[in-house]
Every structure is written in structure tokens, then in C-alpha cells.
Amino acid sequence: MEDVVDDLDAGRTDDHSRTCEHCATARRSLENLMEATAALVADPSEPPPTLLGRIMQAVRAEARRGDVLALEGAELGPADVSEVAVAAVLRFAADSVEGVWARSCHITVEPGSAGTIAVAMTLSLRYGSGPAEGLLGEVRGRLAAALAGQVGLHAHRVDLTIVDVWPEEEL
Amino acid sequence: MTTPLENLGEVADVHVASAAAGAARATPGVERLQPGLWGLVQQLSHELWERATGEAYPDVAGVEVEMQDGVALVDVTLATDGTIPAGQVAAAVQRAVVDAVAARTAVPVLSVAVHVCEIALPR
Amino acid sequence: MVTGSAVAEAAPSDGGWDDATLVGRAREGDLRAFEALVGRYQRRIYQLAWRMTGSSGDAEDVTQEVFLTLWRRLPELREDVAVVGWLYKTATNRCLNVLRSRKPTAEVDEATTPSHDASDDPERSAESNEQMQALAAALGRLPAKQRAVWLLREIHGRSYDEIADLVDTTPQSVRGRLARARVQLAEMMQPWR
Numbered sequence: 135m136e137d138v139v140d141d142l143d144a145g146r147t148d149d150h151s152r153t154c155e156h157c158a159t160a161r162r163s164l165e166n167l168m169e170a171t172a173a174l175v176a177d178p179s180e181p182p183p184t185l186l187g188r189i190m191q192a193v194r195a196e197a198r199r200g201d202v203l204a205l206e207g208a209e210l211g212p213a214d215v216s217e218v219a220v221a222a223v224l225r226f227a228a229d230s231v232e233g234v235w236a237r238s239c240h241i242t243v244e245p246g247s248a249g250t251i252a253v254a255m256t257l258s259l260r261y262g263s264g265p266a267e268g269l270l271g272e273v274r275g276r277l278a279a280a281l282a283g284q285v286g287l288h289a290h291r292v293d294l295t296i297v298d299v300w301p302e303e304e305l
Numbered sequence: 306m307t308t309p310l311e312n313l314g315e316v317a318d319v320h321v322a323s324a325a326a327g328a329a330r331a332t333p334g335v336e337r338l339q340p341g342l343w344g345l346v347q348q349l350s351h352e353l354w355e356r357a358t359g360e361a362y363p364d365v366a367g368v369e370v371e372m373q374d375g376v377a378l379v380d381v382t383l384a385t386d387g388t389i390p391a392g393q394v395a396a397a398v399q400r401a402v403v404d405a406v407a408a409r410t411a412v413p414v415l416s417v418a419v420h421v422c423e424i425a426l427p428r
Numbered sequence: 429m430v431t432g433s434a435v436a437e438a439a440p441s442d443g444g445w446d447d448a449t450l451v452g453r454a455r456e457g458d459l460r461a462f463e464a465l466v467g468r469y470q471r472r473i474y475q476l477a478w479r480m481t482g483s484s485g486d487a488e489d490v491t492q493e494v495f496l497t498l499w500r501r502l503p504e505l506r507e508d509v510a511v512v513g514w515l516y517k518t519a520t521n522r523c524l525n526v527l528r529s530r531k532p533t534a535e536v537d538e539a540t541t542p543s544h545d546a547s548d549d550p551e552r553s554a555e556s557n558e559q560m561q562a563l564a565a566a567l568g569r570l571p572a573k574q575r576a577v578w579l580l581r582e583i584h585g586r587s588y589d590e591i592a593d594l595v596d597t598t599p600q601s602v603r604g605r606l607a608r609a610r611v612q613l614a615e616m617m618q619p620w621r
Contacts, residue, residue, distance in 0.1 A: 160614070163614040163615065163617065163618050164610070164614045166559060166614065166617055166618075167563065167610065167613050167614040167617060169559055170557075170559035170560050170562065170563035170617065171563065171582050171583070173557045173559060173560040173563075174479075174560055174563055174564070174582075174583055175582075175583055177475055177583075179475060179478060179484075180471065180474075181470055181471055181474035181475075181487075181488070181491060182484075182488065185470060185474065185488055185491060185492070186463070186466055186467060186470060188492060189466050189470070189491070189492050189495045189496065190459070190462075190463055190466065192492065192496050193459065193462060193495070193496060193499045194339070194423075194459065195340070202420065205391060205392040205395050205419075205421070206392055207392045207393065207395075207396045208392070208395050208396045208399055208419065209396065209399065210396075210399035210400065210402075210403055210414075210416065210417050211379075211399055211416035211417040211418045211419070212416075212418045212419075213392065213395035213396065213399070213418070213419040213420075213421075214419075214420055214421070215391045215392075215395075215420075215421040215424070216420070216421065216422050216423070216457075218456065218457030218458065218459075219391075219421060219422060219423045219424045220424070221456060221457070221458065222423075222424065222426065222457075222458045222459065222460055223387070223424050223426065225453060225458065225461075226426045226427075226460070235445065235449060236453075237449055237452055237453070238452055238453070238456060239456065249392075258449070282390065283390060284385075284387050284390060284391065284424055285390055285391050285392070285424065286390030286391050286392025286393060287392070423459065426460055
């Protein structure tokens with residue numbers, strides 16, 4: 135029967151396999167298997183809709199707290215925001231510029247200057263999205279707006295590095 | 306069964322935590338409170354609490370209370386919804402927690418620390 | 429036989445980032461990037477686990493554990509590691525462990541045999557295609573490793589090299605196992621048997 139498998143794979147038939155009843159039976163059952171396999175590939179079973187949420191809940195519960203950045207304006211005790219949360223806001227802001235993808239984002243704090251941070255971000259650009267100069271200016275604007283509007287911090291320094299240029303069709 | 310005496314102090318903690326959690330959740334810009342792994346409040350088992358007070362255990366996940374010489378230090382960990390700067394949300398939560406604990410318990414609050422662990426992004 | 433027909437994914441609603449970007453961001457703690465990875469691959473991992481274990485409950489557990497493990501291992505994952513291969517490898521190992529840890533029953537070969545005929549499983553009854561039911565049942569009777577090889581190749585379209593790495597053997601041996609699995613499945617599916 136394994137010979138028949140090879141023949142089927144190669145699309146070969148010879149006189150023997152056409153006339154031999156055993157081979158014909160083997161061929162039919164393998165074709166049967168191929169059809170069933172195609173049906174299984176189109177498997178309608180989906181993971182339960184709640185699974186994604188449960189996975190993320192478990193991930194959040196052990197998310198690395200990591201470093202925190204002090205927030206200004208709190209008077210009745212200390213207030214801080216996770217650096218990771220701020221980086222996520224900044225990446226999202228950069229992504230909102232057409233043709234730009236944020237890759238990594240690092241935040242550092244100037245000692246003794248509460249509420250002020252330095253941002254170092256790497257970016258991918260889509261080829262043909264316009265002059266890089268203009269795109270980077272746009273990114274800077276969005277980062278500053280997101281920091282002010284969603285976080286309440288100010289960046290005294292923003293370093294942007296283009297690490298990748300993507301051809302249009304791959305986006 | 307008797308309730309161990311040392312746990313009676315923690316009953317007050319739960320009242321403080323409950324008031325703080327409710328106030329923090331109701332503050333504009335707060336999306337949800339984020340439970341941490343440790344906290345004095347969680348050490349009191351829910352069963353013990355319900356036996357001691359006859360009340361259902363309140364939802365205080367995300368809030369930790371530490372009592373020091375009769376005053377409370379409150380820690381709140383939360384996610385903001387991204388509509389208001391996190392710094393402003395934190396300050397508002399501090400004021401709301403102090404007010405709510407003063408209104409519902411006799412425990413003075415010394416400090417409210419706010420940790421913003423996540424800022425929700427638009428879908 | 430059927431090749432290159434990997435499980436179809438839903439249209440990406442995750443912004444279309446490449447995996448490397450998502451992994452890089454998730455490594456820095458970006459939950460949203462990680463969620464996009466989960467959204468992209470949970471279906472494939474769940475379906476592999478379901479066909480491997482024959483139980484939707486086990487498949488859910490395996491899927492959740494695989495992604496939680498990915499989150500924990502992100503810092504030590506090498507930059508150029510293909511995350512999809514890592515997921516398949518981890519999921520396959522988990523499934524084989526689940527099957528090994530099942531209580532052996534009277535029949536020796538049932539120790540690794542999932543209950544593929546569970547008629548009380550609502551998802552199972554959605555399998556209206558008769559051929560597909562026969563195949564699912566036959567799959568459940570294959571030895572676990574052979575089942576893994578067949579599923580990874582025929583349903584998920586993974587390469588021989590990758591499968592060899594997954595089940596800790598040589599590509600040549602994968603070809604052999606795959607050929608045997610096909611013949612056994614074809615024979616078991618014959619209606620007169």
C-alpha cells in the first residue's frame with residue numbers, strides 16, 4: 135500500500151495499479167483519506183470566545199511590574215505609572231502615523247527632574263510613505279500629545295531611529 | 306469557633322479597603338483596579354471575614370491597606386482608560402479615597418499611593 | 429497527498445504586524461502586542477491540541493498554558509526565533525504530556541487514545557461530514573507521536589525538518605512515520621472495517 139501512496143503523491147499510474155483490484159481498493163481508501171483530510175483542514179471548530187480573555191487575564195496577573203515613573207501632581211501620597219504602560223502608549227501613538235511602525239521603546243528618567251523623561255524609539259517605515267523628515271516630525275508631535283493627554287509626563291528628549299524600511303506590498 | 310483576636314484589626318482594614326476600592330473604581334478615567342499578589346487585606350480569609358461580620362466579603366482586589374499606629378496607608382493599583390492623563394487620575398483617586406474612608410470609617414488615612422499599571426489604548 | 433494547506437487563519441485584525449515586531453514589543457512588556465500574538469495563533473494551537481487530545485477541555489488548558497509559557501519565556505527567547513515554530517513545539521510537547529499522564533485503562537493502547545467518539549461534546553456533533561468523523565475517530569487510534577506527525581504535516585503544513593525537531597527525530601524518520609500514519613488512517617477509515 136505504501137507504493138500506492140507514493141504513486142498517488144507523484145500522480146503516477148501504471149497498468150498494474152489500474153487493473154489490480156487490491157491496488158484499486160487501496161487507491162480508493164487513500165483518496166477517501168485525502169478528501170477527509172481536506173475537510174479537517176477546513177475544521178469549523180473554533181476555540182471558545184472566552185479563551186483569549188482568560189489567557190490575557192493570566193498574563194496580566196503576572197505581568198512584570200518593571201520600573202515605574204513618578205507622576206506629578208499627586209498630593210496625598212506617591213503616584214507612579216509603569217514604564218511598560220507608557221511605552222505601550224508611545225508605540226501606539228507612533229503607529230497612528232500612516233506608514234510608521236514603532237518597534238522598541240525605551241524610557242529613561244533624568245535624575246532630579248520629576249515628570250520629565252527621555253524617550254528612545256526605533257521605527258519601521260513603509261517605503262514611499264513620504265519624506266522621512268516629515269514622518270519623524272509627525273511622530274514627535276503624536277508622542278508629545280500622547281504623553282500630555284494620556285500620561286501626564288513631558289519628554290525633554292526624543293531619539294528616533296529608523297531601523298527598517300518596508301516595501302509597500304509586505305504591509 | 307472564635308475569631309482570633311489579632312484578626313479584629315484586619316476587619317477594620319477591610320472596611321477601609323472596601324471604601325477605598327469603591328471610591329477608586331468610581332473615579333473618572335479609571336478603567337479597573339488591578340489585583341496584586343500580596344496584601345494584608347487578602348490574608349484575612351473571606352470565610353473568616355464573613356463569619357466575623359455576617360457580610361459578604363467586599364471586592365477589594367487592587368487595594369492594599371497597611372495599618373500603622375491606628376492610621377491607614379492605602380495602596381491602589383489601577384488601569385486608566387486613556388481619556389484623562391494618568392497623573393490627573395492618580396491625584397483624583399487619592400482625594401476620592403481619603404474622602405470615602407473618612408465618610409465610612411473612623412480610620413484616618415495617612416497616605417494613598419497610586420500605581421498606574423496600564424493605560425488602555427483605543428480599540 | 430494534501431500538502432501546503434495549513435489551517436486557514438481568520439483575516440488579521442491585529443494591524444498586520446510581523447511576528448518579529450510583535451515579539452519584540454511583547455518582550456518589552458507590551459500587553460497589546462502579546463494579545464495580538466495570542467489572537468493570531470490561538471486557533472491553530474487550540475485545533476492541534478483538540479485533535480491531539482480529543483478533549484475540548486484539555487485543548488483549552490493546553491492552549492492557555494502554551495501562551496502563558498510564551499509570556500514567561502519571552503525574555504530568554506532569541507530574537508530570530510520563529511514564534512510560530514516555538515508555539516507548535518511547546519503545544520506538541522504539552523499534548524504528549526497530557527496523553528502520557530492520563531490514567532492507563534484496561535486496554536493498553538487506550539492509554540494514549542483520546543475519546544474521539546465523545547458524542548456529548550457539542551463541538552464534536554458539529555462535525556457533520558461523515559468522512560471527517562471517520563478520520564477523527566481513526567486519528568484517535570493512532571499512537572500519539574504518529575498522530576502528532578500526521579497533524580503537524582497534513583493539517584498544519586509544517587516542514588519535515590521542523591516536525592523532526594518537534595518530535596526529536598530525523599526528517600527521514602518523519603517521512604516514514606507519516607507514510608505509516610497515512611496507510612493506517614486509510615485502512616481504519618474503510619467503512620467495512
